[in-house]
Amino acid sequence: xxxxGIVCSLxxxxxxxxxxxxxxxxxxxxxxxxxxxKHYADPGISSEAYIGDINTIEITEGEHTFLxxxxxxxxxxxxxxxxxxxxxxxxxxxxGEQKAHWxxxxxxxxxxxxxxxxxxxxxxxxxxxxxxxxxxxFNQSYQLCAQCHNNxxxxxxxxxxxxxxxxxxxxxxxxxxxxCHNPHEPQIASKWPARFNTEKVKERK
Amino acid sequence: MxxxxxxxxxxLGLNKKQPNAGTCGCGKTSGGCGSHAAEPPKxxxxxxxxxxxxxxxxxxxQETMVGQxxxxxxxxxxxxxMDRRSAFRKLTASLLVGAGAVHTSCSVTAGEETxxxxxxxxxxxxxxxxxxxxxxxxQATVDRLVRSYQLRKKENIKMTATDASKDVLFGYAFNISxxxxxxxxxxxxxxxxxxxxxxxxxxxxxxxxxxGEGFKFNEADDNYYHEVPAEGHFYMGTQCFHCDNPPCVExxxxxxxxxxxxxxxxxxxxxxIGCRYCMAACPxxxxxxxxxxxxxxxxxxxxNQHYLGNRLxxxxxxxxxxxxxxxxxxxxxxxxxxxxxxxxxxFGNLLDPDSTIRWVLENKQVFRLKEDLGTEPKFWYxxx
Ligand code: SF4
Ligand code: SF4
Numbered sequence: 001x002x003x004x005g006i007v008c009s010l011x012x013x014x015x016x017x018x019x020x021x022x023x024x025x026x027x028x029x030x031x032x033x034x035x036x037x038k039h040y041a042d043p044g045i046s047s048e049a050y051i052g053d054i055n056t057i058e059i060t061e062g063e064h065t066f067l068x069x070x071x072x073x074x075x076x077x078x079x080x081x082x083x084x085x086x087x088x089x090x091x092x093x094x095x096g097e098q099k100a101h102w103x104x105x106x107x108x109x110x111x112x113x114x115x116x117x118x119x120x121x122x123x124x125x126x127x128x129x130x131x132x133x134x135x136x137x138f139n140q141s142y143q144l145c146a147q148c149h150n151n152x153x154x155x156x157x158x159x160x161x162x163x164x165x166x167x168x169x170x171x172x173x174x175x176x177x178x179x180c181h182n183p184h185e186p187q188i189a190s191k192w193p194a195r196f197n198t199e200k201v202k203e204r205k
Numbered sequence: 206m207x208x209x210x211x212x213x214x215x216x217l218g219l220n221k222k223q224p225n226a227g228t229c230g231c232g233k234t235s236g237g238c239g240s241h242a243a244e245p246p247k248x249x250x251x252x253x254x255x256x257x258x259x260x261x262x263x264x265x266x267q268e269t270m271v272g273q274x275x276x277x278x279x280x281x282x283x284x285x286x287m288d289r290r291s292a293f294r295k296l297t298a299s300l301l302v303g304a305g306a307v308h309t310s311c312s313v314t315a316g317e318e319t320x321x322x323x324x325x326x327x328x329x330x331x332x333x334x335x336x337x338x339x340x341x342x343x344q345a346t347v348d349r350l351v352r353s354y355q356l357r358k359k360e361n362i363k364m365t366a367t368d369a370s371k372d373v374l375f376g377y378a379f380n381i382s383x384x385x386x387x388x389x390x391x392x393x394x395x396x397x398x399x400x401x402x403x404x405x406x407x408x409x410x411x412x413x414x415x416x417g418e419g420f421k422f423n424e425a426d427d428n429y430y431h432e433v434p435a436e437g438h439f440y441m442g443t444q445c446f447h448c449d450n451p452p453c454v455e456x457x458x459x460x461x462x463x464x465x466x467x468x469x470x471x472x473x474x475x476x477x478i479g480c481r482y483c484m485a486a487c488p489x490x491x492x493x494x495x496x497x498x499x500x501x502x503x504x505x506x507x508x509n510q511h512y513l514g515n516r517l518x519x520x521x522x523x524x525x526x527x528x529x530x531x532x533x534x535x536x537x538x539x540x541x542x543x544x545x546x547x548x549x550x551x552f553g554n555l556l557d558p559d560s561t562i563r564w565v566l567e568n569k570q571v572f573r574l575k576e577d578l579g580t581e582p583k584f585w586y587x588x589x
Pocket of ligand 1: 451470486580
């Protein structure tokens with residue numbers, strides 16, 4: 001009988017103070033996020049369908065593994081050596097007009113710091129090369145950018161720079177540098193806003 | 206109606222507020238000590254038979270009278286330019302000219318459609334608060350709305366009632382150094398969420414502010430029209446921040462707005478009485494009240510809809526950003542995030558330790574607006 005009483009009062013006590021221990025009660029959002037992500041289980045929502053028909057490749061950089069668009073199949077008339085069959089000087093001095101790349105303007109750092117050969121290798125047109133002469137695949141061109149723009153690339157790997165492909169859920173897919181920035185003219189041009197609200201103007205008169 | 210009530214009553218302070226059951230005194234609606242979650246249904250008077258008769262009478266008059274000007278609630282959603290009787294007359298006339306032989310069977314169909322419409326309106330009129338509905342009831346109201354749209358506009362829409370998923374808490378980050386003031390997000394949002402084209406409603410505002418002067422919303426311009434980015438200015442966007450402890454929810458007298466388990470603050474447009482208390486309570490100018498029925502050209506209507514999101518609203522209710530519930534709950538980014546050409550907008554699951562939003566929160570200097578209010582917005586700003 002006595003034990004019964006103790007058990008009873010214990011249950012009552014638990015009832016009284018249970019609010020403090022209720023799952024889901026936190027004193028700040030930060031605490032809530034920390035606590036609730038401890039037993040995080042994948043909710044099973046997928047963004048895969050929204051990637052659409054973009055071909056992707058998986059890359060791993062440090063602790064981040066994600067998909068980026070495959071590049072080579074998107075470059076018109078890759079492989080470059082299909083046209084670049086002889087040394088550049090010979091091609092440039094051929095009679096007649098310049099057949100390709102006439103629209104490329106170089107507007108990326110200054111001519112002392114950069115020219116075509118900073119990224120392209122005249123002796124291996126199908127690949128890019130680093131400042132130290134290492135071969136870099138066209139699909140991994142972000143490695144070239146990382147040589148100077150390291151902060152941006154670090155942010156991109158973490159997800160603070162650039163854009164998702166598809167959506168927020170798994171698998172993570174992100175556009176790579178050259179999907180938004182033209183490597184020859186990386187600055188994004190200024191433009192006019194997409195809209196102007198004429199009703200707001202009236203309202204505020 | 207069963208013994209469980211499906212509506213909240215207007216609280217005019219006549220029924221004293223019940224003291225919170227557990228004495229935790231956290232004073233929060235968010236997350237919740239059990240006392241909030243398990244609040245017993247409020248007791249009160251049941252609808253009297255006289256009131257019931259009056260409502261029925263009103264419903265029937267609306268259904269049959271032609272050219273009636275005062276239309277209410279749900280009716281307005283499907284308001285068609287032509288009134289039903291003349292539409293019916295025209296339809297019958299054309300049928301008679303074309304195929305006299307089948308006209309009898311056709312008019313029977315038309316009659317049945319009218320009946321079906323009336324039945325749907327009837328059930329919609331007396332449905333309960335979405336928050337209290339069971340799965341089946343949610344599906345039933347969605348089905349009714351889809352069918353009604355089909356009957357009235359001869360167009361099919363897709364409407365869902367997808368619930369919050371476990372282990373998801375939506376959060377948003379905005380990179381002030383990246384935003385260039387293009388407003389592509391605003392346009393995308395208007396389209397996605399079927400916002401009123403006449404009043405040019407926009408859930409998102411982009412504020413142009415002077416460099417080096419901090420955030421001065423009073424001096425900022427949110428309706429600039431010149432080439433951007435303008436010299437010496439920076440841009441920042443505001444919208445509903447989906448506070449985890451939302452003051453707007455607390456003040457609603459009929460509980461037509463609430464915070465969902467995945468953190469979205471939503472509105473049941475069919476339960477909102479348009480009192481605009483919530484608008485006054487929001488410290489972030491996150492809410493928009495529609496003074497007229499949202500007009501969207503039929504070919505521009507986004508037909509992928511959610512009951513709590515972008516479905517066509519009626520006149521005189523509160524609207525706002527829902528983090529595109531119709532998209533986000535199925536793994537897509539909100540329309541603004543997708544449209545932003547600079548990547549200034551980052552969206553994701555705060556509970557997933559590997560998500561990009563978590564990386565931003567943990568590796569960038571993030572801050573929120575009016576943090577000292579304790580509203581806990583789930584919308585952070587940061588700079589590169
Ligand atoms: S920003 Fe305003 S409308 Fe949105 S949840 Fe917070 S208080 Fe409510
Ligand atoms: S206007 Fe706001 S406070 Fe008033 S009923 Fe609607 S949601 Fe609730």
